[in-house]
Amino acid sequence: MTGRVEGKVAFITGAARGQGRSHAVRLAQEGADIIAVDVCKQLDNVPFPMSTPEDLATTADLVKAEGRRVFTAEVDVRDYAALKTAVDSGVEQLGRLDVIVANAGIGNEGGQLLDLEENLWDDMIDVNLGGVWKTVKAGAPHLIAGGRGGSIVLTSSVGGLKAYPNVGHYVAAKHGVVGLMRTFAVELGQHSIRVNSVHPTHVNTPMVMNEGTYKLFRPDLENPGPADLEPICRMFHTLPIPWVEPVDISNAVLYLASDESRFVTGVPLPIDAGSMLK
Numbered sequence: 001m002t003g004r005v006e007g008k009v010a011f012i013t014g015a016a017r018g019q020g021r022s023h024a025v026r027l028a029q030e031g032a033d034i035i036a037v038d039v040c041k042q043l044d045n046v047p048f049p050m051s052t053p054e055d056l057a058t059t060a061d062l063v064k065a066e067g068r069r070v071f072t073a074e075v076d077v078r079d080y081a082a083l084k085t086a087v088d089s090g091v092e093q094l095g096r097l098d099v100i101v102a103n104a105g106i107g108n109e110g111g112q113l114l115d116l117e118e119n120l121w122d123d124m125i126d127v128n129l130g131g132v133w134k135t136v137k138a139g140a141p142h143l144i145a146g147g148r149g150g151s152i153v154l155t156s157s158v159g160g161l162k163a164y165p166n167v168g169h170y171v172a173a174k175h176g177v178v179g180l181m182r183t184f185a186v187e188l189g190q191h192s193i194r195v196n197s198v199h200p201t202h203v204n205t206p207m208v209m210n211e212g213t214y215k216l217f218r219p220d221l222e223n224p225g226p227a228d229l230e231p232i233c234r235m236f237h238t239l240p241i242p243w244v245e246p247v248d249i250s251n252a253v254l255y256l257a258s259d260e261s262r263f264v265t266g267v268p269l270p271i272d273a274g275s276m277l278k
């Protein structure tokens with residue numbers, strides 16, 4: 001049996017670890033070559049350790065272990081020129097582009113919107129919304145030029161469909177991603193390019209599994225850990241689980257990237273264990 005995305009090339013941001021790495025590996029398992037980019041350094045005001053060059057190298061090794069080719073670049077998604085250089089070089093090396101997964105994102109300090117510092121707002125919007133726009137702006141011309149259509153998947157969040165207190169800047173950016181997704185779907189449909197978004201609930205990655213989140217969710221405890229987070233996270237869901245794994249999002253991305261979803265466009269897809277029902 002051939003792979004579900006056999007022979008396609010996918011451009012993935014935030015690919016050094018977490019969901020982005022999982023998407024790269026899952027798509028490679030099903031036959032895709034990968035253009036993997038990530039900033040691979042600590043950004044200001046992000047209160048948990050970010051990815052490293054070694055993380056991106058590990059992603060590349062995992063893709064190669066699936067027998068697929070990989071092109072990597074250390075790029076900040078806020079830098080359109082660098083993104084364009086990376087994707088242009090990746091396409092030159094791998095020969096084509098079929099799929100874009102705009103996954104890179106940050107979390108930073110929370111707070112009520114009226115109290116939020118301007119720099120936290122600016123960083124959030126620049127990375128989690130502006131970075132998604134720039135990723136598609138850099139990659140989509142290759143989909144159009146290829147003349148074979150394509151699939152674009154934008155990573156939003158349940159926070160892109162519903163409001164939560166104390167993370168209004170994240171909620172605003174992730175709602176904005178839905179606006180980008182719908183507009184790109186309208187504008188690129190004529191080229192047979194489909195555009196959809198994924199909306200994960202809590203995912204078991206360093207963005208959630210860190211000291212800052214433990215303290216945010218359990219201010220009642222002095223030294224909270226993952227086990228203390230679990231009962232709180234469970235309360236968000238109708239299914240009896242606290243969080244999902246990166247591969248659960250990757251399987252949704254794989255479906256949207258593959259021709260199995262060939263007439264699906266403009267869809268915000270929750271992978272949320274029922275979170276939207278509450």
Ligand SMILES: NC(=O)c1ccc[n+]([C@@H]2O[C@H](COP(=O)([O-])OP(=O)(O)OC[C@H]3O[C@@H](n4cnc5c(N)ncnc54)[C@H](O)[C@@H]3O)[C@@H](O)[C@H]2O)c1
Nearest residue numbers: 014018019038039051076077104105157200202203205207
């Ligand atoms: N973890 C969750 O619970 C959760 C839930 C819903 C949505 N999301 C979204 O999923 C996406 C992936 O997050 P994750 O859970 O894998 O977290 P993660 O922190 O493990 O991975 C995010 C990756 O994006 C990279 N990145 C961040 N800013 C970047 C920039 N400016 N330029 C290039 N790369 C950058 C990081 O270096 C990191 O490798 C994010 O958009 C996040 O907002 C996460």
